[in-house]
Amino acid sequence: MRKLYKFYLLTFIALSDFVAFAQPGDDDGGGGLExxxxxxxxxxxxxxxxxxxxxxxxxxxxxxxxxEA
Incomplete structure (x- = not known):
């Protein structure tokens, strides 16, 4: 069971990286940043x-x- 918790924690940390550095999208449909x-x-x-x-x-x-050597 402990290995399962470690796996969940590792998966959460690895996948949260994508969300943490995501840039917000535009509402007007344009391709540039605000x-x-x-x-x-x-x-x-x-x-x-x-x-x-x-x-x-x-x-x-x-x-x-x-x-020293």
Whole structure:
């Protein structure tokens, strides 16, 4: 009986994914979504700082792992 409950739970979680991300339809029969396109997100100059920080962290991690091995 416990396996049956697990199966029901797994089935519910797997099938609820389709409903959770469904987009609403149009009432007028048109093929588009409601409203226009949103404004594009600006690319900030801090993105370079994030990339440099990521590279430095990767170098630190590689050097630390190489010393331990």
């Amino acid at each position: 409203g226009g396109d949103p404004e594009p997100a600006p690319i900030d100059s801090r993105l370079i700082l994030l990339a440099v920080t990521g590279i430095l962290f990767a170098m630190y991690t590689f050097r630390k792992n190489r010393r």
